[in-house]
Amino acid sequence: MSKVETSRVENQEKGYFGDFGGSFVPPQLKSVLERLDEEFQKYKDDPAFNQEYLYYMKEYVGRENPLTYADRLTNKLGGAKIYLKREDLNHTGAHKINNVIGQILLAKKMGAHRVIAETGAGQHGVATATACAMLGMECIIYMGAEDTRRQELNVFRMELLGAKVIPVKKGQGRLKDAVDEALNDLVENYETTFYLLGSAVGPHPFPTMVHHFQSIISKESKRQILEKEGRLPNMVVACVGGGSNAIGAFSEYIPEQDVRLVGVEPEEAATLTQGTPGVIHGFKCLCLQDEEGNPLPTHSISAGLDYPGIGPEHSHLKVTDRAEYYTVSKQEVLDAFQELARTEGIIPALESAHAVAYALKAAKEMNSDDIIIVNISGRGDKDVNEVKRLLSE
Numbered sequence: 369m370s371k372v373e374t375s376r377v378e379n380q381e382k383g384y385f386g387d388f389g390g391s392f393v394p395p396q397l398k399s400v401l402e403r404l405d406e407e408f409q410k411y412k413d414d415p416a417f418n419q420e421y422l423y424y425m426k427e428y429v430g431r432e433n434p435l436t437y438a439d440r441l442t443n444k445l446g447g448a449k450i451y452l453k454r455e456d457l458n459h460t461g462a463h464k465i466n467n468v469i470g471q472i473l474l475a476k477k478m479g480a481h482r483v484i485a486e487t488g489a490g491q492h493g494v495a496t497a498t499a500c501a502m503l504g505m506e507c508i509i510y511m512g513a514e515d516t517r518r519q520e521l522n523v524f525r526m527e528l529l530g531a532k533v534i535p536v537k538k539g540q541g542r543l544k545d546a547v548d549e550a551l552n553d554l555v556e557n558y559e560t561t562f563y564l565l566g567s568a569v570g571p572h573p574f575p576t577m578v579h580h581f582q583s584i585i586s587k588e589s590k591r592q593i594l595e596k597e598g599r600l601p602n603m604v605v606a607c608v609g610g611g612s613n614a615i616g617a618f619s620e621y622i623p624e625q626d627v628r629l630v631g632v633e634p635e636e637a638a639t640l641t642q643g644t645p646g647v648i649h650g651f652k653c654l655c656l657q658d659e660e661g662n663p664l665p666t667h668s669i670s671a672g673l674d675y676p677g678i679g680p681e682h683s684h685l686k687v688t689d690r691a692e693y694y695t696v697s698k699q700e701v702l703d704a705f706q707e708l709a710r711t712e713g714i715i716p717a718l719e720s721a722h723a724v725a726y727a728l729k730a731a732k733e734m735n736s737d738d739i740i741i742v743n744i745s746g747r748g749d750k751d752v753n754e755v756k757r758l759l760s761e
């Protein structure tokens with residue numbers, strides 16, 4: 369086993385990835401999270417639990433999804449072979465559902481009947497409301513009042529799915545205020561309530577849990593690339609917001625030192641490229657912060673990547689040089705969005721277009737027998753209006 373992998377596993381028990389991670393929360397919350405960790409440890413290797421998870425991945429989400437060879441794009445660029453991992457084909461159109469279903473199944477085992485979550489742009493809220501409907505759980509979504517106005521249609525979507533959306537007026541009425549309200553709810557109702565976190569962030573055990581449920585992406589892609597090419601890829605590329613689709617796309621390749629792992633961020637939210645160690649939202653990571661340690665505002669064109677922190681495992685992969693992280697510009701993202709649509713007939717999410725943008729540059733510099741896997745974290749229907757507006761500017 370490689371050095372990186374060993375340190376990851378050794379530290380996982382305490383919730384640390386090297387120097388990053390941990391749990392910096394008030395005592396009431398600490399005991400709730402400790403119980404969650406115990407239950408997760410108990411079920412994650414339980415064959416019956418995993419069988420149930422895989423049942424829903426197949427019958428509801430539609431897995432396994434394909435690893436599509438991008439023939440026209442590859443020929444046009446004249447470099448490495450490009451394969452696309454198609455998380456955009458999942459039910460609800462993105463990777464988030466993999467994690468949401470895993471956590472709700474765990475919630476049921478723990479005896480909770482109520483699921484709470486916070487959402488910014490609404491994507492995590494919609495995925496949560498969807499899976500709660502399917503699994504018969506009460507669903508409460510906290511959302512900043514300002515965000516409920518900007519994301520009216522997603523609020524309606526969640527309500528259609530039977531969720532209760534609570535607009536949070538406190539503070540600035542944004543995501544951070546919604547998180548605070550959701551945490552208060554959890555502390556008050558922990559006996560019946562499960563807090564569902566949507567990315568590979570937050571205090572222990574969330575980053576480890578999200579890694580576990582999203583690793584299905586690379587478990588599939590590794591099997592698929594070995595079937596198609598008889599060897600591993602040279603590079604795996606994914607976009608990074610909080611880091612959940614990227615950790616899922618990377619996880620099975622982390623011990624494979626010859627596979628380059630590349631995370632791509634927006635220039636306007638370059639957490640890993642420019643961040644420094646600090647504690648935000650209950651865990652330690654590389655983050656964008658001012659001198660007093662307050663998170664700095666970010667302004668990405670894709671809501672899913674607009675977060676000043678990053679999962680602790682990515683912070684560790686970065687400082688140990690096991691993974692590389694780069695930024696792409698808004699223009700490169702818009703170009704990649706259109707390029708994939710025109711050459712492959714796939715409209716990617718704006719988030720995923722960040723990964724595509726980097727791959728377009730990298731492929732040209734590589735040999736024709738090299739292989740790149742690009743994780744298409746979601747489909748772009750939700751972004752078509754925004755892209756239309758941006759292109760007419």
Ligand SMILES: *Cc1c(COP(=O)(O)O)cnc(C)c1O
Pocket residue numbers: 462463464491566567568607608609610611612613614672673717719720745746747
């Ligand atoms: C939420 C989202 C992301 C960003 O979240 P990660 O946790 O970094 O994966 C990326 N792509 C899509 C399609 C999303 O919905």
